[in-house]
Amino acid sequence: MRSIDWRRDRVVAIDQTRLPHDLALIEIGTVEALIDAIKRLAIRGAPALGAAGALGVALAVRLSPDDPASVRSAAAAVRGARPTAVNLAWGVDRALARLDQGPDAVLAEALAVLEEDVACNRALSERGAAWLLDNVAGPVTIQTHCNAGALACVEWGTALGVVRALHERGALAHVYAAETRPLLQGARLTVWELARMGVPHTLVVDSAAASVLARGQAKAVVVGADRVTANGDVINKVGTYPLALAAAHAGVPMVVAAPESTIDLSTPTGKDVDIEVRGPDEVTTWGGAPVAPAGTGTLNYAFDVTPAALVTAIVTESRVILPATGGRPDDRPPR
Numbered sequence: 001m002r003s004i005d006w007r008r009d010r011v012v013a014i015d016q017t018r019l020p021h022d023l024a025l026i027e028i029g030t031v032e033a034l035i036d037a038i039k040r041l042a043i044r045g046a047p048a049l050g051a052a053g054a055l056g057v058a059l060a061v062r063l064s065p066d067d068p069a070s071v072r073s074a075a076a077a078v079r080g081a082r083p084t085a086v087n088l089a090w091g092v093d094r095a096l097a098r099l100d101q102g103p104d105a106v107l108a109e110a111l112a113v114l115e116e117d118v119a120c121n122r123a124l125s126e127r128g129a130a131w132l133l134d135n136v137a138g139p140v141t142i143q144t145h146c147n148a149g150a151l152a153c154v155e156w157g158t159a160l161g162v163v164r165a166l167h168e169r170g171a172l173a174h175v176y177a178a179e180t181r182p183l184l185q186g187a188r189l190t191v192w193e194l195a196r197m198g199v200p201h202t203l204v205v206d207s208a209a210a211s212v213l214a215r216g217q218a219k220a221v222v223v224g225a226d227r228v229t230a231n232g233d234v235i236n237k238v239g240t241y242p243l244a245l246a247a248a249h250a251g252v253p254m255v256v257a258a259p260e261s262t263i264d265l266s267t268p269t270g271k272d273v274d275i276e277v278r279g280p281d282e283v284t285t286w287g288g289a290p291v292a293p294a295g296t297g298t299l300n301y302a303f304d305v306t307p308a309a310l311v312t313a314i315v316t317e318s319r320v321i322l323p324a325t326g327g328r329p330d331d332r333p334p335r
């Protein structure tokens with residue numbers, strides 16, 4: 001099953017807010033509903049957002065086939081639904097570039113984004129697995145953060161795609177998944193995916209992940225990314241930066257698995273990226289019940305910036321970049 005797809009002129013997606021309790025689909029027939037699904041993280045994860053962006057333009061064209069101005073304004077609204085993952089804007093722009101060629105061309109481009117996502121993730125997963133087997137003493141143990149699995153993509157996954165590739169080779173011993181406060185993408189989604197894959201795994205609280213590395217229980221950190229800037233800074237779910245600091249101190253490689261579509265050569269460094277700040281309720285409540293005094297202020301960064309110097313390897317479908325030893329995504333064109 002794909003996390004996001006196109007059926008009968010609608011976007012169909014797994015509602016990621018309902019996992020792990022319910023595996024339910026949402027059918028989306030308006031641009032407003034798509035934006036709402038993106039904002040409330042029913043559709044989430046950078047590559048899935050790329051697919052949503054492209055399909056959002058296809059949806060807008062289906063709804064207003066003779067009104068390019070309204071399609072462009074709908075596309076801008078989808079593009080702005082979340083600011084940090086570059087894939088969302090990339091997906092919108094790819095589909096929008098075909099607007100002059102008519103609705104069928106726009107839909108064909110959007111569907112191509114979906115197909116390419118699957119192929120890219122499989123390719124980068126094999127490359128990532130091979131890199132780990134060359135650079136980490138086996139059998140491999142991994143610490144991951146957030147959810148960079150099939151749910152975060154169209155299917156297959158990036159960081160969890162690497163996990164899957166290692167598992168299929170019989171080379172994976174264990175995965176430690178950080179719960180990923182405040183919305184628990186690790187506890188709710190990554191653990192659900194690992195269980196379905198039959199991968200041995202353990203859930204740890206975010207603040208225990210550094211100790212897992214310090215004790216030598218995980219031999220590599222493998223995460224996804226929402227954006228990689230031209231200098232190799234990595235923007236990913238908040239909590240990735242502390243994990244990278246701990247990995248550097250423990251002498252453990254910090255590996256980022258991401259498609260080329262996540263690399264943003266037009267943004268020089270992580271300092272130039274708009275980091276989404278989400279509302280206070282995600283921090284001050286737990287399961288709907290307050291856990292902090294009423295009116296407590298929060299600073300709910302959804303993402304953080306891991307400086308290139310702390311990133312051992314970025315593995316894409318076409319290359320391995322080594323930022324910590326001077327490699328830069330803009331060293332050479334991707335393909």
Ligand SMILES: CSC[C@@H](O)[C@@H](O)C(=O)COP(=O)(O)O
Pocket residue numbers: 041044045046047085145146147148149152153157158159185223224225226236237238302
């Ligand atoms: C392959 S997904 C990579 C990232 O998008 C993922 O790690 C992440 O940070 C997702 O954040 P989210 O806020 O759940 O959309």
